[in-house]
Amino acid sequence: xxxxxxxxxxxxxxxxxxxxxxxxxxxxxxxxxxxxxxxxxxxxxxxxxxxxxxxxxxxxxxxxxxxxxxxxxxxxxxxxxxxxxxxxxxxxxxxxxxxxxxxxxxxxxxxxxxxxxxxxxxxxxxxxxxxxxxxxxxxxxxxxxxxxxxxxxxxxxxxxxxxxxxxxxxxxxxxxxxxxxxxxxxxxxxxxxxxxxxxxxxxxxxxxxxxxxxxxxxxxxxxxxxxxxxxxxxxxxxxxxxxxxxxxxxxxxxxxxxxxxxxxxxxxxxxxxxxxxxxxxxxxxxxxxxxxxxxxxxxxxxxxxxxxxxxxxxxxx
Numbered sequence: 001x002x003x004x005x006x007x008x009x010x011x012x013x014x015x016x017x018x019x020x021x022x023x024x025x026x027x028x029x030x031x032x033x034x035x036x037x038x039x040x041x042x043x044x045x046x047x048x049x050x051x052x053x054x055x056x057x058x059x060x061x062x063x064x065x066x067x068x069x070x071x072x073x074x075x076x077x078x079x080x081x082x083x084x085x086x087x088x089x090x091x092x093x094x095x096x097x098x099x100x101x102x103x104x105x106x107x108x109x110x111x112x113x114x115x116x117x118x119x120x121x122x123x124x125x126x127x128x129x130x131x132x133x134x135x136x137x138x139x140x141x142x143x144x145x146x147x148x149x150x151x152x153x154x155x156x157x158x159x160x161x162x163x164x165x166x167x168x169x170x171x172x173x174x175x176x177x178x179x180x181x182x183x184x185x186x187x188x189x190x191x192x193x194x195x196x197x198x199x200x201x202x203x204x205x206x207x208x209x210x211x212x213x214x215x216x217x218x219x220x221x222x223x224x225x226x227x228x229x230x231x232x233x234x235x236x237x238x239x240x241x242x243x244x245x246x247x248x249x250x251x252x253x254x255x256x257x258x259x260x261x262x263x264x265x266x267x268x269x270x271x272x273x274x275x276x277x278x279x280x281x282x283x284x285x286x287x288x289x290x291x292x293x294x295x296x297x298x299x300x301x302x303x304x305x306x307x308x309x310x311x312x313x314x315x316x317x
Contacts, residue, residue: 001186001272003100005132006175007056007250008189009107009118011209014052018110021056024049028109031081032102037061038070038085046089054090055103056250057217061086063097067238069229094223094248096238104175115173126202127192129185134170136180141165144180147274148294154232158294177273183291186278190287193251194280213250214268214282223248234273236298251280262314275302279310288313 013019019028026033026049033050036043046061054060062083065072071084083102087095104115111118116134124132131140144165148158170178188199197205205213224242247254252270255263264283271277275297278289290309292302311317 001181001270001276001278002175002177002179004251004270004278005119005123005179005189006100006104006107006115007213008123008193008205009115009175010052010056010103011205011213011250012122013107013110015206015209019052019106021053022051025051025055025106029102029106032083032105035081035083036085037089038074038087041070043085046086048089048091050090050102052103052106053217053250055099055106057248058094058096058099059092059218059221059248060090060099060102061088061093061095062099062102063087063095064235066231066235067096067229072229072231092221094218094221098176100176101174104173107175108173115175116170119179123189123204124185126204127185127188127199129181129188131180131182132185133180134173134178136166143182145293149233150294150296150299152233154234154236154296154299183289186289187287190278190280190289194282194285194287214254214266214280215249216247216254217250218248223253232296234296236296236300238298241298241303252278255279259310259314261311263310271297271306273297275299277302277306284314286313 014021037046050060063071068087070087074084083098107118108115136144146160146164148160150156150158192199192204193210196207196210197203222244223246224244228238230237241253245256247256249268251268253268255267255269256265258265262284263279264281266283267279267281269277269279275292275294276289280287288310290306
């Protein structure tokens with residue numbers, strides 16, 4: 001769910017003319033541009049440049065160890081870079097991964113602010129999201145809940161894990177994860193996007209920007225990969241969400257099919273690691289989110305709950 005906030009932040013900078021979606025980022029993020037591609041067990045120099053559009057659509061080549069088998073086996077003992085190798089040339093494939101982390105670093109580089117401070121000044125404070133922080137204030141820490149796990153294979157009975165109160169302050173921020181929030185707070189952001197950038201008279205994005213963000217940004221790239229790797233302890237097979245027709249926007253996944261119960265094609269949806277999910281149905285004027293706290297991500301128990309939750313909203317049953 002952090003990724004959506006990062007996308008909003010990045011698009012604010014696009015609106016201000018400080019960066020373009022298709023600018024070459026090698027000058028602003030040279031450390032990113034230097035990272036080679038891992039192909040057939042060999043590291044090769046990338047030929048294509050990386051843009052903000054690639055980062056916000058997960059077409060940059062950066063992945064997670066949980067979503068790519070070769071990255072999960074990669075030996076980092078003598079690896080000089082902070083991030084893992086890329087897996088393909090930018091703009092050629094889709095791989096869910098650390099692209100949003102790089103987008104967050106780009107926001108910091110352009111704005112001259114930490115991601116925490118940028119979010120607070122330009123997004124969370126204007127939207128009165130008082131419970132949304134990377135570094136949760138001590139007064140709010142008692143509200144942080146524990147989470148559950150289903151074992152290393154993702155199939156065991158749900159067991160509660162130890163509490164996850166932050167033990168020390170975060171100084172390096174991730175554009176892709178780590179933001180604490182509450183259902184009430186996050187709903188304000190969703191309402192703002194559903195209203196095309198405005199919430200209670202406060203505008204954080206122009207209407208046209210929000211409209212463009214919700215469009216297919218990956219062209220003919222196919223996201224569905226029946227042979228993709230997923231670590232069962234932390235992430236179930238994403239093909240439960242993806243299909244041969246789904247696309248990716250600058251906000252998240254685009255569901256390209258109408259649901260029988262009423263949710264419209266073109267709906268934006270995605271979720272967070274601990275099985276929190278949201279959707280924005282612009283055509284119907286409905287946005288909603290649901291919050292569980294357990295691993296692995298995309299577990300059938302929660303994806304089916306999300307669909308039932310969505311159906312109840314549209315049918316009133």
